[in-house]
Amino acid sequence: MNIRDKELRLHTISVLVDNESGVLARVIGLFSGRGYNISSLTVAEVDGEIRTSKITIVTRGTYQVIEQIKAQLQRLVPIHKVVDLTVDGPSVERELALIKVKGVGEKRVEALRIADIFRASVVDSSNESFVFEIIGRTQKLDAFIELMQPLGLVDISRTGIAAISRGPEAM
Template sequence: MSALHIKKGATSHSAYNLRSNYGDEVERHTLAVIVENEPGVLARVIGLFSGRGYNIESLTVSEIDHESRRSRITVVTAGTPQVIDQIHAQLGRIIPVHEVHDLTSEGPSVERELALFKVAGDGEKRVEALRLADIFRANVVDSTLGSFVFEVTGTSEKIDAFADLMRPLGLQEQARTGVAALSRGAD
């Protein structure tokens, strides 16, 4: 009797299809979570991530409706599609959570981040920092004889690129707000 030589998941129509419907590749997702604005809610949401070993790349929280006491938590995380689905489902089970939206998979969205950069330098480096700031549409919010503080708003990639260019010019410090995001369109 000969052994069957069946390739793992040869086709999706095979009875021996052992392939996962999900990819194994790590994806970056932005989640918008609408919650009750009450003590401990943020800790519960963050506890879900830390308790299961999920990483949070960015986190922003703010009250969005004072009368109904609702807040919006915007979380940027990364994982396989299975992990993202699991995070989405588990967030939805937390009692003070009203809505969970995966802005990355639900359609087009707008993401922005604000950052402040302190760049110290003199002479040619100072001039170059101002020139690059102009290209990136960065605002000078503070200036001394030895340093500038720039304000940059844009995508995370734009903020990263600005930081990379400022490092050799004397980047001293940076502060970032994290991603704020909304879905596009009327819905």
């Protein structure tokens, strides 16, 4: 990685924060105020006792911009740690989607068959619809959604990416 590299790259950044009021607004405000891009953002409490939350942000930028983003995040007071999962060793990324498909007859059967191939599970069904739950990398979800398109896709909810480093080390 070179600071002079001008190529735009996607980075997954994991941010451990104090779960206090306004902390998400600080992070989002930093991105909008400084013109950084957000491709995906997830947040949830990870330790109820010491009240910490983890924010996973996928952002696009040159190396210089990504370094700026990390330094700016680090500067926010209620932030414990900032890790760039794209740079700091291997990591796993997962996303969950709930996908509603409406249809009858052959299309309905075809949707079920594809869901099976993708290991998506049915979490709701009616006479003319299914809701599939699918978990995987973003590309897998994208591929599944594309195949559902002609089969009566009517609604999608996606969680955005959660990510963690591989191996025994904690963040």
